[in-house]
Amino acid sequence: MEELVFYLCAAVAVVAALMVIVQRNAVYSALALIACFCSVAVLFFQLGAEFIAMIQVIVYAGAIMVLFLFVIMLIDPESEGFAVNRHKRITITAVPVAALLGLLLLWAVTAIVPDGSDASLASTGGIEPIARSLFGEYLLPFEVTSILILVAVLGAMVLAKRTD
Amino acid sequence: MVSTTHFLVLGAILFTIGTVGVILRRNVIIMFMCVELMLNAVNLTFLAFARHFNQIDAQIFVFFVMTVAAAEAAVGLALIVLLSRRTNSVDIDQADTMKW
Structure with a gap:
């Protein structure tokens, strides 16, 4: 059950994060980011940090993202074309940089984490x-x-x- | 119980997605949102370690990260409004006056 919740929320978070990047319209990006923050808040709950999870929903998904939406609607960034295009160089360099960073981080988190005390209580919250x-x-x-x-x-x- | 490594891997994935967004997109607002996404991934990592080592201090740290992020959002969005008023766009390439 717990694994199911984790994988569901993780999938929602990753897909929403990807939507933030690929959306043409900044308003849709902001809404996707709100979805991402909310599913990460569920994961915070799972980690036993109830207070932080509530703060995440209220401050991040509530206040900060509403501020973002206000600014987006105020200055109307409709004029931008899709992501990059005018700078082929950036696109070409971004892919290996991202792959390198991702692999480095994955290696770090799988190699450096000391296993053992993983079964500690989840009730520090x-x-x-x-x-x-x-x-x-x-x-x-x-x-x-x-x-x-x-x-x-x-x-x-x-x-x-x-x-x- | 879901293992700590699962959360750390998810944090790494989200951080990488945020980095890709900052590199790829030219829209200032979306770049800024990607920075928020990276901060959130780091918060997730903090809390995963908080549970792993059964420490409360990481939660305090996440609290401070969130307040600083709120302050940063206020100032950053003010700067974005100013930039869009000056250059009439939210394209980051328009803000290159310093490299004349």
Whole structure:
């Protein structure tokens, strides 16, 4: 059962990720990316990270992708042709680069992972240990994050302001 | 229980797809979405290792990655809006003023 859920969600995630790349229309790419994020959120659940899974759905698939959709509809990137075309060189180099990177990563994850403690408990999730860690050991980074977001909001406002 | 390697392989596949998108596409918005996809693949890897070693810290790290990604999306999309206003397109090749 668990394997079935994994393979289903993994297949949806990979197909949706491919759709992000090959779609002609940016809106369809964004929708495919939302599907990908949602199926990855199911996998987060499976990994015992319920809090992160909910954050993934709410913040990523909800807030960030809605922001993307707003910008896409605002500036209407309809004019672009399909993927590359004008740069044959990029297409030709992209294939071996991608194959190399993929093979390297696959080799890394299959060779380096220590097997053994794989049968550990999947119940590290839950919100309480995260909260204790976040507001205890990691309090300073957490507060710095709030400043980062404040600066990002100010920067976005200053950048997008019409000055003419 | 699904093994850790399964999740790591899926993360590697998603990361590679994101990289291919960044290299291939010339649309700034889609390149940006591919970067988000790569970040998500890394998050998946983090959480797979979190379960593997039974540590909570990786989840905290993923939390920080997500907040930084949100900030990055806000600033990046503002830059994209600015770029499209300047050049009237979202083609990354239009933004080559620095290499005159």
